Amino acid sequence: MAWKTYDLDRIAQKLVLDAKERDKDSLGQAFKMRVAVAYGLERFWGEHLRLQDKEPKKAKYWNETWNQLVAVMVKAGVKIPNDPVKAEDAKAVRAMAEKLWEIDIQDQRVAMAVLTQLCDCLVWWTQRYKKK
Numbered sequence: 001m002a003w004k005t006y007d008l009d010r011i012a013q014k015l016v017l018d019a020k021e022r023d024k025d026s027l028g029q030a031f032k033m034r035v036a037v038a039y040g041l042e043r044f045w046g047e048h049l050r051l052q053d054k055e056p057k058k059a060k061y062w063n064e065t066w067n068q069l070v071a072v073m074v075k076a077g078v079k080i081p082n083d084p085v086k087a088e089d090a091k092a093v094r095a096m097a098e099k100l101w102e103i104d105i106q107d108q109r110v111a112m113a114v115l116t117q118l119c120d121c122l123v124w125w126t127q128r129y130k131k132k
Contacts, residue, residue, distance in 0.1 A: 037116050081096060
C-alpha cells in the first residue's frame with residue numbers, strides 16, 4: 001500500500017492564508033482549534049455555530065477547517081457527517097451531533113488523529129504569517 005500524505009500541510013497553509021485575507025484577527029483561532037481537538041469531533045464541529053452570529057469570519061475559519069477534514073477523511077475512506085446547520089436550529093444541531101457520536105470508534109480515532117495533525121499544521125503556518 002502506497003503512503004498518502006493527503007496534503008494536510010498544503011490545506012493548512014491555504015486555510016491560514018484565506019483566514020488572514022478575511023480578517024487577520026482570525027489567525028488566533030488556530031491555537032484554539034488545536035486545543036479543541038481534545039474535546040472530540042462534535043465539540044470541534046460545533047464551535048463554528050457558537051461564533052456564527054458574533055464573529056462570522058472566525059466561524060468561517062472553523063467551518064472551512066471542518067470541511068477540509070471531512071474531505072480528507074473521504075479520501076481515507078471514512079465518512080464524516082457534515083450537514084449544513086444554523087445555530088438557532090436546535091433539532092438540526094442535535095441531529096448532527098448524534099451523527100458524530102455514532103461514528104465507529106476506530107473511525108473517530110483516525111479522524112481525531114488527522115484533525116490533530118491538520119491543526120498542528122494550522123498553528124505552524126499561523127506562526128509564520130502572524131505579525132508579532
